Amino acid sequence: MRRNETSRQATIESLSRDVLRLSQLLTKERASLPQAYLRDRGLREAYAAYYLPVNSTKIALPLRELDRHPSGILRKDRLRVLDIGCGPGTSLLGVMTFFDEQPVRPALAFTAVDQVAENLRIAETFFQGHRGASAVSATLKTLHGNLETGIGAPEGPFDLVILSNVLSELHAQQSERLRLRSGIVQGIMERLLDGNGSCIIIEPALRETGRELLQVRDTLQQCGFRVYSPCLRNGPCPALEQPKDWCHEDRNWEPPSTVREIDSRIGLRKDSLKFSYLVVRRDGKILADCVEAGAWRVVSEPIVTKGKRELFLCGNGGRVRTVRLDKDADQGNAAFSGLARGSIVRLEGAFPEPGRVKVVRGTIVEIDANSTAGETDRLVK
Numbered sequence: 001m002r003r004n005e006t007s008r009q010a011t012i013e014s015l016s017r018d019v020l021r022l023s024q025l026l027t028k029e030r031a032s033l034p035q036a037y038l039r040d041r042g043l044r045e046a047y048a049a050y051y052l053p054v055n056s057t058k059i060a061l062p063l064r065e066l067d068r069h070p071s072g073i074l075r076k077d078r079l080r081v082l083d084i085g086c087g088p089g090t091s092l093l094g095v096m097t098f099f100d101e102q103p104v105r106p107a108l109a110f111t112a113v114d115q116v117a118e119n120l121r122i123a124e125t126f127f128q129g130h131r132g133a134s135a136v137s138a139t140l141k142t143l144h145g146n147l148e149t150g151i152g153a154p155e156g157p158f159d160l161v162i163l164s165n166v167l168s169e170l171h172a173q174q175s176e177r178l179r180l181r182s183g184i185v186q187g188i189m190e191r192l193l194d195g196n197g198s199c200i201i202i203e204p205a206l207r208e209t210g211r212e213l214l215q216v217r218d219t220l221q222q223c224g225f226r227v228y229s230p231c232l233r234n235g236p237c238p239a240l241e242q243p244k245d246w247c248h249e250d251r252n253w254e255p256p257s258t259v260r261e262i263d264s265r266i267g268l269r270k271d272s273l274k275f276s277y278l279v280v281r282r283d284g285k286i287l288a289d290c291v292e293a294g295a296w297r298v299v300s301e302p303i304v305t306k307g308k309r310e311l312f313l314c315g316n317g318g319r320v321r322t323v324r325l326d327k328d329a330d331q332g333n334a335a336f337s338g339l340a341r342g343s344i345v346r347l348e349g350a351f352p353e354p355g356r357v358k359v360v361r362g363t364i365v366e367i368d369a370n371s372t373a374g375e376t377d378r379l380v381k
């Protein structure tokens, strides 16, 4: 028994060292991230133990938003899912977990692509293990391929194409990045995505990768695609107007014990899910179809200072600083105190001032009950 515990501690110790190495590569040293760094066995194991549980939970948010649409976007007998840059199968597990919780479940036909063959083997193993404990009927095909030079010819079209934490790993000079990334997504959407399908892109919540994703967003819109979510506006992204702004999520999350244990050894904190995402479609359906006209999305943390509470809201009127003085709090605007990053909200009778909008006595603040800001997401086991 004691020997088991000693060997478990040694495993956690060595995993922790590799998670730290990986974390530095993915943040501080990101500009010089080696190509195919997951060919390194230690980094691969660290990714599967630490980043897989964190990242696989993120896909639930775009899926929930797609599932809100009254046209029943995800309500199909069979859903064909292509995960490109699948790593150890992160999003496959996230998609299965999401559908496990639905009353009606499509059969899931996954195709997973990665440039590192060892990742595909790990993805297959995790997929088999997860499927054994899941109520979902699912199949998996894996393909060894490179997004930049060719991923072969996966049998499409697909209802969902997922690019999770891969777009910002494509190697290109800064001046070429936008063209490369937008061109790749555009090509995938035109060649591999069903006319009623959705492309889900997830990226780290870092300012640089987040802003680059917003640039891809604007380029895709110029090419005629529609952003389904998170945006509730159709025009160019207003966060790009100021060099310090970007847009990301920050959701409450209960990390599993291994992640907590590794965090406590190396001083990282994965106690919330931070990420940027984009859902793009070809058919013009948008999340705004299912929320009140003129709704706004909260795109900042609440900024609470003496005597007032402020937030940035984004919607058709742009990205707007919105303030309520504590003395103006009343029953009708009480919901302003409960707004968090990601909430969808409607304001009636707010007062526009130069550079900001003021919530005053008599303003009605209504939170969209289905916008799940701040909620704790279920863990992928």
Ligand SMILES: C[S@@+](CC[C@H](N)C(=O)[O-])C[C@H]1O[C@@H](n2cnc3c(N)ncnc32)[C@H](O)[C@@H]1O
Binding pocket: 036, 038, 051, 052, 055, 056, 084, 085, 086, 087, 088, 089, 090, 091, 113, 114, 115, 116, 119, 145, 146, 147, 148, 163, 164, 165, 166, 169, 170
């Ligand atoms: C950060 S991991 C993300 C894994 C998983 N999608 C997730 O969100 O956890 C990036 C993955 O993309 C793969 N990748 C990077 N560039 C690629 C390319 N050009 N073609 C195919 N796969 C690529 C890497 O091998 C790695 O498995």
